Amino acid sequence: MSKTLNIALAQRNFVVGHIEGNGSLICQDIERAREAGADLILFSELSITGYPPEDLLLRPDLITRVDAVLDQVAQHSQDLTVVVGHPYLDEHGELFNSASAFKDGQRIVLTHKQKLPNYRVFDEERYFARGDTTAVIPVADHRVALLICEDIWHPEPIASAREQGADLLLSLNASPFDMTKLDERLNVLEACSAELGAPVVYLNQVGGQDELVFDGHSMVVDAHGRICHELPQFEEAFRLVRFVDGVPVAGERVAPSLEDAQIYNALVMSVRDYIGKNGFPGAVLGLSGGIDSALTLAIAADAIGAEKVQAVMMPYRYTSSMSLEDAEAQAKALGVEYDVTPIEPMFDGFMTALTPMFANAAKDTTEENLQARIRGVLLMALSNKTGRILLTTGNKSELAVGYCTLYGDMCGGFAVIKDLPKQLVYRLACYRNRLSSVIPERVITRPPSAELAPDQVDQDSLPPYDVLDDILERYVERDQGVAEIVAAGHQEADVRRVIRLTDINEYKRRQGAVGPRVTPRAFGKDRRYPITSGFGKANW
Template sequence: MNRTLNIALAQLNWLVGDIEGNCERMLQEAKAQQLQGADLILFSELALTGYPPEDLLFRPDFYQRCSKQLDRLKDASQNIAIVVGHPCWQNEKCYNALSFFWQGQLVAQYFKQQLPNYGVFDEKRYFHSANETCVIPFKGYKLGFLICEDVWFNEPVDAIKAKGADVLIIINASPYNREKPHIRSTLLKSHCQRTQLPIVYLNQVGGQDELIFDGGSKVFNGKGEITHYLAQFAEQVLQCKFNDDEPLPVTNSAKILSPIAQVYEALVMAIRDYINKNRFSGVILGLSGGIDSALTLAIAVDALGKDKVQAVMMPFKYTAEMSIHDAKEQATLLDIKLVIISIEAMYDAFMAGLSPLFNGMAPDTTEENLQARCRAIILMAISNKHRRLVLTTSNKSESTVGYTTLYGDMAGGFAVLKDVPKMLVFELAKYRNTISPIIPQRVIERQPSAELAPGQLDQDNLPPYLVLDAILEGYVEQDKSVSELVAAGFDEVTVRKVIKLVDVNEYKRRQAPIGPRVTMRNFNKDRRYPITSAFGRKNW
C-alpha cells in the first residue's frame, strides 16, 4: 500500500509570554494548512510560550495559562495532527516538551533529553531532562521526535533509528550566530548519511532581546541532500510531502543568503522585533558622520521604515565639516529628516559650572567624555518627549576595550552593533551599498575618529582595527593566552595593552544596553566574567 504524508512546517515568529496570542496563531495556521491538504503541522520548540521564557517558568499562573491553551490545541486536532513545543509540569518537575495531538486526543508527549547549559542557554535552571525515546505511528509512517539540543548528540538519533522510525522530526529554537547555519547543516547531513533517515528540521524565526532566530528550516532526504529550504529571517509555512512512490522533490527552496547578508538581515530583524514587540513608537540615534552611526541608521531604516527613525547631528568645534556634510548626504539618501543641534552652549555651561573644581588642571579625557554626555542628554530628552528608543552606535571592538563613554555614547536602549567588530562594520556598510548606495563612500573610506579632540583618530589610542579585531577574537572568543597570541604573530606589547583594556572595562560593558548576538561569544550571556577580579593582572 502506497503511503503518503503531508507535513506542514510552520516557521513563525513567536512573542515570549503571549501564550494566548501564540496559540491563536497556531489555530489559524493549523486550519489553513488543513484546508491545503496537510496531515500534520509542526510548531517549534516552546512555541506556545515563546523561547526563552526564562524565569516566567517559575510562575504558577504561567503554567495555568499554558494548560488552558494546550486544551484548545488538542480540541483543534480533529482533522489535522498538531505537534507543538511547550513547557510541561509533571510531579513538581518542569520539562521542555512536545505534544502530539490528533483527533482531539493527546497521542504522545516527548521530553527533551539534552538540556543546553552553556553560552546563552540556561535550561538546567528550569527543566529536568528525560531519557525516553519517542516514535509515533501516524498515517503508515513511524515518526521519531527530538527537540533541538538532542540532535547535537548521536545517542538520541541512534535510539530513534533503533526503534524503527521512518522519518526524524526535530523542533527547534536554535539562535543564530555567524557560524551556526553552516554548522547545523553539516551536522544534520551527517546524521542522514549515518542513519539513512530523512530529517525534518523546524526552527523558529524572530528577535528576542539579544537572541536572533534565523529560521532556515529544512528537510533532508536519507542521503543528506536538502530537498526543502525555508527562508532565513522571515516567516514561512511550507508543506513537505512524503510518498512511497517518489523521492522527496526539491520544491520552493528559499534563496540561501551569503554570510554577510545573513548578518545584515539578522541585525535588521533584531531591531524590528525589539521595537515592535516592546511597542516603542520608533527610534532615535546620533548621526556623527562616522561609519558606525551611518550603518546603524541604515539598518534602522531598513528595519522600521524612515518614518519611525529620527537622526540627530550634534556638532562641536572638533567636528569636521565633512562629517556634517556626510551626515546630511546620508539623510538625503534615506529621505529622513536630520536635526542638527550644536552642543557648544551646553558644553560651555557645564564647564563653567565645573571650573572651580577643574581650575589649574590640564584638559584630558574628562572634557572629551563631557562632549559625549552632552549628546546623550539631548538624545534622551528627545527620546522622552517623542517616546522613541535611543539606539547606541558603538561597535564591539570599541566596547570591548572601553573606547566608549559611560553615560555618553553608551546611553540608550538597544545597542545595534554591540556584537559587531569594527572590520565587520566596514563589510556590512559595503554590502548594504551594493543593494542601494545609502552610505556615503567617504564615510566608509575615511579613517575612524571620535572627533572629541583636535585631529583625533581612533588609532592614536588603539592598534589598527585589523590587528585589534584579530587579538580580540583570540582573547575573547577563543580564550587564547598572551603566549598563544604572541606565538600567532602579534606584538607582545600590543597584546598586553589590549588584554588590559578588555579586563579593566568589564564594569563598563556590564552597564551597556543589550544588543543582538551575531558572533560565537557576545558580552551578555555568552561571557560572564566577574567585574571584581585579579585573574588577568599578570598579563598586563
C-alpha cells in the first residue's frame, strides 16, 4: 500500500513585530490546512516575529509575547504537525533563531539554526547563538529533517540529516530578493537534494520590509533536484503538496517572470507594503517630466492605486514646455491627482534675503540647489498636511556620485528607485509601457536633465550613463579597484573621478531615505562604508 504525505505550504506576508497578528494568521492557516487534509503545515523562518526583527530581539518582553503565541499554535495542532519559526531564549540566556514542531497540543521538537549569516544585509550573529544539531521528526511514516534558511547552503547540516535517515527535508526561509538570487537558490536546492538523496521543500516568506523585499517563490524539488511545485513570486499563497511513497506528485508551477518584470514587481510590492504596513493614507511626489519621477509615479500608482497618489509639477524658468506637457500627460494617463505650483516667486524671495550675504559671489550650484530645496519644502508641506508619504525619485547612479541635493530632491520617506542604475530605470520604464502606455515616449528618448540651469543635461556633469553604471557596478557591487576597472576598458580619469565622487558623497547617502534593494549590493544596510575615511584618497 502506498505511503502518502500531505504538506501545506503557507507563503505569507508577515509584519515584523506584529506578534499577535502574525500568530492569528498562523492559526487561521492551521485550520485551513486541517480542513484540506494536511499531515503537516510549514511556515517561514521567524514567522511569529517576522523577519528581520533586528533590535526588537533585545526587548525582554518580546519573548514573553512570542511564548504566548506559541501556546496558541500548540493548541491548534490537533491531528496535524505544525512547523513554525520563532526566536527562543534558553535557560542560560542564549537567544536562538529556532523552529518548533507541534502535534496534538505538544511540542515534539525544538531546533535551532546552525549557520548564522553575517554578511551583506544579514547580521544574525549580533543576536543569535548557533545551534549544533539537525532535527529529524516522524511524520506519517516519513523521517523529516528541519533546517532553517542558511543551513541548506552548507554541507554539514545536510550530512547530519542524511546520517539520521531523513527521507524529506523541510527548509524554513526568509530569503530576500535580488536580481541574481533565483538561480543561486535553485543551484543550492539541486545540490541539497542530491546530497540527501531525497526531496526538499523550500518555504520562503513574501513581502516588503524596509530595504528588503522577500519574493516568496517557494518550491518543492524531487530527489533529482527537479522542480515539482512552484508558488508565485511577490504574492501570498497557500498550497497543498502531496507525496506518494516519498515522491512529490507534480503540481502547479508558477514560473518566475523575466528579469525586468521581477524587478518591477519587487518595487511595487515594496512600495505597497511600506505604505500599508506603516499606515500612510497615500503618497505624494514631485513630477518633473523626467524619467526618474515618471517611473516612480507609475510604480506608486500600481502599488496603492492612482486615487491615493498626488503628483506635483513645480516649474521654474528653466523647466521646458516639453517637461510640462509630458508630466501632465502622464498624470492624466495614470489618473492621479495632479497640481502645478511654480517656484519662481519663492526663489526670488530667497534670493532677496540672501543677496546681501552672497555679496559679489558668482552664481554656481548654490542657486541650482536652492531650486531643489524649495521643491523639497513644498512637497514636505503637502506630506505633512495630508499625511501622505513623500516618495523620493533619485536613482542609484545619481546617489552614488552625489548628483542630488541634500534637503532638496532627497527629501522624503521612501526612495523607490534608489537601487536602480540609470540604465535599469530606462529598461523598467519601457517594460511598464509594454503593459500599458503611461510614460510619454519623449520622457524615455530625450537626454536626461535636472533642468536647474539653461540647456542643462546630465552628461554635462557626468560620464555617459553606460560608462558610469559599469564603473559603479564594478566599484560598488564587486569591490574592484582602479586597476581592475581600467583593465575592463575604462579611462583612468573617469574611473578615479567616479570613485572620488562615490566616496565623498557617503555623508549624503547616509541622510537619505531607505528604499528597496534589488541589485546584489545596495547602498545602506548592504554596503556600510564610513563617512570619515582616508582609505580611498590614494585612488583619487
